[in-house]
Amino acid sequence: MSTILPSIIIDQHPLHYIDKGSGPVVVFCHGLLANGHMWQAQIEALSAQYRCIAIDFWGHGQSQSIPAECNNLQDVAKHVLQLLDALAIDNIAVIGHGSGGAVAAEMVLMAPTRVHALVMLNSFVGFEPQVNCIKYQGFMANVANEQTISDELATSITELFFSKNAKELSQQNQPLTLAIAAFHQQLSHISTQQIAPLLKFANMAIFKRDTLEFVETLTLPTLVAVGLDGHLRTALESYLMHDSIDGSQLLHIEQAGHLANIEKADLFNQHVIEFLNKVNFT
Template sequence: MSTLLPCKIIDNQPLHYVDKGDGPALIFCHGLLANSQIWQVQIAALSAHYRCIAIDFWGHGQSQTIPKACENLQDVAQQILSLMDMLEIKNSVLIGHGSGGAIATEMVLLAPARIHGLVMLNSFVGFEPQVNCIKYQGYMAQIANQQAISTELATTLSEMFFTKNAGKLSHQDSTLAIEMSLFTEQLTQVNPAQIAPLLKFANMAIFKRDTLESVEALTLPTLIAVGLQGHLRTALESYLMHDCIDGSQLLHIEHAGHLANIEKSDFFNQHLVDFLSKVNFN
């Protein structure tokens, strides 16, 4: 049984999070269908020098509810800023994965003085392409109909989160096989009580607003990382964000998909440590 994470009551609902280490604050924001566990390797590498906060967003992990008034990712961003207040964190660097990168960007737009650096891994802040919306809605409909994430669907989703041909490659790569098995198990552990909150969050993430033009005004240090063998995000989307955010860095991660921070953790951590060393937290 996993350890119960601490939580804060935000808009009358418990939001759970990991809080490990001391020093300047890093806030880790996972994407849709993931949870704070995806950041374990990064937290292990960074918590000796930084205070690492990894959130379980609404409907994910141990945060199994969602506030009634939470209607979009801007609302979620404001709630995480409230969490920062409760944890007495004046400023931080945000590290976002997938839709967590969109939430992190909304936080920067809401409170630019409080965010001193931004990392986006396999994220996109523009409108979700229509073909993706239709595909993702299909998966969410399966979850809604079954009131669970079946092993079959979890296996399909897990293969999408890792490098292309991960299913075949895992037969020769035991580490990849273990990583995929753990993620599949995590998906199947979603309980019926959190299905409705998860689906509400999914709808907000899939139909997020377009902030590509807004991010042109960002001036903070930004690292945009993309796994080049992913199913869910394209390198072109990262190029677009890189072009929009003046002075941003673009990192290609070879032989990795959506969860590149897990598949190529050493490579990603190396570049993350280098990026953070150049951020002024004062």
């Protein structure tokens, strides 16, 4: 049985999070259909130097409900800031994956003096491309109809989250084999009670607002990273965000997909640590 994570209550609902390490605070925001444990390799690498807080967003992981008044990713960003208030944390760096990167960007726009560095992995803060909207909507309609994530659907989603050659690469890579199996199992074990909150969060993530024009005003150190062998995000999107955020750094990760931080953990960790070490925040 997994350990129950700490939580704070927001609008009568518990928002759970991992809290490990000490030092300057790094907040991890996962994307749709993942949870805080996707950052395990990063937390292990950073927690000796940083206090790592990885959130389970509404409908994900142990945060199995969602407040009635949570209607968009801006609300989610406010809730993360409320969590930080409850923990008496003022200064942070934020690392966001997928839709978690959009939440991270909303946090920066809301509280620019609190966020001192931003990493966005396989994220895009513009409108979600129609092809992705259709793909995700199809998945979510299936989940809504069946009130579960079937083994077949979990397999299809897992294939999209890892690199296009992950199945072949995993034959000589036991950690990758285990990571693929763990993600599939996580999807298959989503409880019936969290289906409705998950679907609500998914709708918010799929139809998020376009903040691309707003991020042009960002002045904080930013690292934009993307897996070059993924199904869901493109290098073109990373170029667009890199061009929009003045002074940002761009990291392209080969032989990696949407979960590049898992597939190429050592490489991603190295670049993140080097990036954070250049940022002066306490």
